[in-house]
Amino acid sequence: MARLIVRALLLLGAALALAAPAAAERIKDLGQFEGLRQNQLTGYGVVVGLAGTGDDSLDYSTLGVKGAVSRFGLNLPAGINPSLKNAAAVMITAELPPFAKPGQRLDITVSAIGKAKSLRGGTLVLAPLLGADGQIYAMAQGNLVIGGLGVDAADGSKTIVNDPAAGRIEGGASVERAVDTGFASRPDLAFNLTDYDLTNAQRVADAINRGMGMSIARAVDGTSIRIAAPAGAEARVALMSRIENIEVTPAEAPARVIVNARTGTVVMNGAVRVGPAAVSHGKLTVKIDEEPQVSQPAPLSGGQTVVTPSSNIRVEERGSPMYLMPRGARLADIVESINHLGASPGDLVAILGALKQAGALKAELVIQ
Template identity: 60%
Template structure:
């Protein structure tokens, strides 16, 4: 049954991954313009209103609450150490989208960094969100939505579902400062491919030049294409919209065979070629059988009843003839050859490695 399943999977891959003619993709699906990206924001704050599931007198929690109280002119006595089970120190993270403007809302994620057992029912106190440059770009506050659940019995037994020490606040932060991208006045726009390829970069530049005139775009390297654009946000927005929707033929990817040795998954792309090679594949099985036999002495003898251990060791080797893999320009030829060998996923890894070392596999072999 296992061999039938493997052969069915390989046959399916043969029908799906046979070489197809190159198709056109939109430029916007191949990458993005430089500088137009999201930025990460972080913050350090306090969640209050917890039903006894907070940090419980951690020193930095006390210091944080004293700092919050000082905002309102309240000074706690130096020796005061209030119970903190209804509060927790948290870290807040969020992504600031490109071109986000002041007043827009952001979703934020809140996670405990102390001993808090659950943040369910808590409220985040007003917290600044900082960028990598240390500047404040948003302010966060609101009631948490926690998907996890935790419960504890008096005998010490506990149950936890998902992660109750982390939650989200939809639209919990308000943008206070926009990130300057230089989109309106940079000398040129740069389009970066998601996957480096010199051929694809040249194709993108050629398509843009054919549409907007020779010299508009120039491939800088295998990733970047420089596009000349007039100064002005409105003009550039129109130009980028037109460029993003142009169709371009992507280059055929480099030949790769990806093998997940833990799960036995093998993925072969359509660019893989195979040369002539002879492969033999066998299977060696060692079987050990242990049996116990009771030895009964003859009547009226001086012997004693004993238990004898009998072991049987056998070695079975499946005999298979050497199989010839003929040179094939298509992935289907490789699939047929592997199917004829009848290799299991684990054995297939060894066969592919051997073909690679023998120079018969024209592909990069990646083992995860």
């Protein structure tokens, strides 16, 4: 059944690769403008209101609670460390999108960093979120939504569904500072492709020039396209909006075969070619049967009963005819040839590796 499924998937991929023509895509789906990126924010906070599933008496949890209550004028006496079974120290993470303005809301993820078993029912106390430069860009607070569940029994057994020690707060952070993207002050705009490809870079530049009716774009390498832009943020936003929606036909992807040697999964794109090669596939099976014999001495002979080993070795070889792959064989030809040999997923990995070593496989072979 597994072999039939693999064959069906390979044939389906071949049909799709050969039947579907290259479709035009919007430039915005191929990359993004330089500077328009998300920024990671991180913070440390305290979650309170837990039902006895907190950190108990961990030092950093105690210090966090002391710092939180000190903001309201309550100072705990020195040397007193309260048991914090209803509180937990957590790390807070969020992503600040480009052009985010003060007052906008961000979704945050809250994760326990101590002994807390569950954050269900907890409330995050007001905590700052810092960027890579150490500056505060947002403030986080709110009630957690936990998707996991954990239950402990008196006999020590436990049941955990998903992870109750992590949760999310939708719109749990408020932006306090905007990040300057700098796109309005740069001498020109730069559009960076997601994947390196010289042909695609040139095609994007040509598509921009045709769409705008003037030569304003040039490919500087396999990733970046430089675009001459007018001064002023409003004029540049209008230009970028027009460029993002220009359609371009991407170049065919490089020939690549991805092989997962652990599971036997093989994925290849339609650009894979095979040079002239003869492939023979066969299996050698060695069977060893142990049939020990019992030697029983005659009565009153004074001998001893012994077990005599007896081995039966059989060697079976199931041959397979040699199959010739024609010059320039495409994906469908490769799949048909391998299926003709009756190869299993594991054998398929070995055949492709041998074709690559023989120089017949015209593709990059990636072994995972």
